[in-house]
Amino acid sequence: MKTKGKLVIGGSWRSLGLPAVFLLCLFFFLAGFLGSILFSNQDVSSARPRPMELKSVEEGREFDPLPHGGTGEDSLTSIPFQVLSWKPRALYFPNFVTAEQCQSIIKAAKVHLAPSSLALRKGETAENTKGIRTSSGMFISASEDKTGILDFVEEKIAKATMIPRIHGEAFNILRYEIGQRYNCHYDAFNPAEYGPQKSQRIASFLLYLSDVEEGGETMFPFENGLNMDANYDFRKCIGLKVKPRRGDGLLFYSLFPNGTIDATSLHGSCPVIKGQKWVATKWIRDEEQND
Missing domain, CATH: 1.20.5 (Single alpha-helices involved in coiled-coils or other helix-helix interfaces)
Structure with a gap:
């Protein structure tokens, strides 16, 4: 009151x-x-960011395909992806292929593995570059794969990159065991170091064929301009790291649109600490290839 x-x-x-x-x-x-x-x-x-995605649809449903040219397609296709970096341009593709497809590629490659080699710069030899790349691998083109899986993968990579598949080298199937690594390097070849080049590698697509329990990441130490000084130790595993996950893909570009080498595309493979790392690499060039 x-x-x-x-x-x-x-x-x-x-x-x-x-x-x-x-x-x-x-x-x-x-x-x-x-x-x-x-x-x-x-x-x-x-909440976890959702990958950009637009699933393939049939004509007359969510979207209507447009009339296409002689080399086009009559259906809409889109692939989930995430932009990992703009410096370098790197994109991640989850569930690019199935676990069964990965296992089939590994099975076919196992019996043909040999120690991986390096493209040598002026003054380098196999002896003084020992230990830089310690994996085992083999090359196989899509036409040599009787299962048709690599043909499917190659076609999907062409759609993801919008670079015709004839510009791709043969697949390099690689296995990294415990302790094995690949020190930082460029996939493009600097003519000042390697001599004149008939064609240049524009981009690389890494298809991870296995999970890795620990280690084995693909790393970009110069991402966004970091660590770019004369004191950088090329054996270190630092910078932007991409953990291998079976069936996932990683695309990154080695060249700028003007054709010069992107210095931030330096990358390497961290040592495997536990488990095995299997990866199928597709290098894509600015000129047509004959594999």
Whole structure:
């Protein structure tokens, strides 16, 4: 109740009067509204980013395909991807192929593995470059694969990169065992170091054929201009790291659109600590290839 205009604590809520009740209701409404916004924003920020995706659709459903040219297709196709970096341009493709397809490629490659080799620069020899690349591997073209899986993979890579498949080298299937690695290097060949080049590697697509329990990441130490000084140790496993996951793909570009080498595309393979790493590499060039 009220005495001389003062509010008596403990009185009935009815004694507050209509204006006070209205203000209380408004207070609780605003508190609830602001709280819901706060928790809603918290949930969104903690959610895992969704890959960009537009699944293939049939004509007449979600989207209508346009009339196409003689080399085009009559259906819409899109592949989930995530931009990992713009310096260098690197994109990640989850579930690019199935586990069964990965296992089939490994099975075919196992019996033909040999120690991996290096493209040598001026003054280098196999002896003084020993230990830079310690994996085992083999080359196989899509036409040599009787299962048709590599043909499917090659076609999908062409769609992901929008570079015709005839520009791709044969697949290099690689196995890294415990302790094996590939020190930092460029996939493009600097003419000042390797001599004149008839064609140049534009991009690389890495298809991870196995999970790796520990280690084995693909790493970009110069991502976004980091570590680019004369004191950088090329044996270190630092920078942007991509963990191998079976069936996933990694695309990165070695050249800028003007054809010069992107210095931030330097990359390497961290040592495998536990398990094995299997990967199929497709190098893509600016000139047509005959494999």
